[in-house]
Amino acid sequence: GEDVEQSLFLSVREGDSSVINCTYTDSSSTYLYWYKQEPGAGLQLLTYIFSNMDMKQDQRLTVLLNKKDKHLSLRIADTQTGDSAIYFCAESPPGTYKYIFGTGTRLKVLA
Amino acid sequence: KAGVTQTPRYLIKTRGQQVTLSCSPISGHRSVSWYQQTPGQGLQFLFEYFSETQRNKGNFPGRFSGRQFSNSRSEMNVSTLELGDSALYLCASSLQADSRIEQFFGPGTRLTVL
Numbered sequence: 001g002e003d004v005e006q007s008l009f010l011s012v013r014e015g016d017s018s019v020i021n022c023t024y025t026d027s028s029s030t031y032l033y034w035y036k037q038e039p040g041a042g043l044q045l046l047t048y049i050f051s052n053m054d055m056k057q058d059q060r061l062t063v064l065l066n067k068k069d070k071h072l073s074l075r076i077a078d079t080q081t082g083d084s085a086i087y088f089c090a091e092s093p094p095g096t097y098k099y100i101f102g103t104g105t106r107l108k109v110l111a
Numbered sequence: 112k113a114g115v116t117q118t119p120r121y122l123i124k125t126r127g128q129q130v131t132l133s134c135s136p137i138s139g140h141r142s143v144s145w146y147q148q149t150p151g152q153g154l155q156f157l158f159e160y161f162s163e164t165q166r167n168k169g170n171f172p173g174r175f176s177g178r179q180f181s182n183s184r185s186e187m188n189v190s191t192l193e194l195g196d197s198a199l200y201l202c203a204s205s206l207q208a209d210s211r212i213e214q215f216f217g218p219g220t221r222l223t224v225l
Binding site for chain 2: 044
């Protein structure tokens, strides 16, 4: 099937690290993505990782990829209140020209 | 460089009417994709266009259609609106022919069907 799974909610304290998990479906997906959506807004691309990588770091963001388990995670270091949003992982199977999005994880950062 | 723009931002229609939504991609981008976002179904792929050709279509009824013009602007049309069509419709554009690379999303059009 095409169900990319994420946990629905995550609550962390300001300054802590957040880890958002995702299980995708298509092992042939070459690119895997993390998007952020703030209330009333569209989707903002945070980062993406190629399937031949295990890890990618970009400032406060670290993406880990476990291809064997089809598991993707996004770690946000030093989480701030401005990070409160919904985070979507997405995969794009080759030749489909589409993204398959996860259900989204609502991150709430407590001051 | 201007981002992806979508018009209108908000729309209210009644059941049975039809609606046309517009998307202008980032300058130079030739791939445009459309997604429907609802609380129940999440983000669902509608269709993707590249150089005026539809390359893929999602699992939506024939009431949903789209097209792309020679300047890469795209429109989607929904005929005979149903209550369940109420959603945020998002457009995304990509520079590459391989539209998997870096899709940039617009702010969306919020459609409410009464």
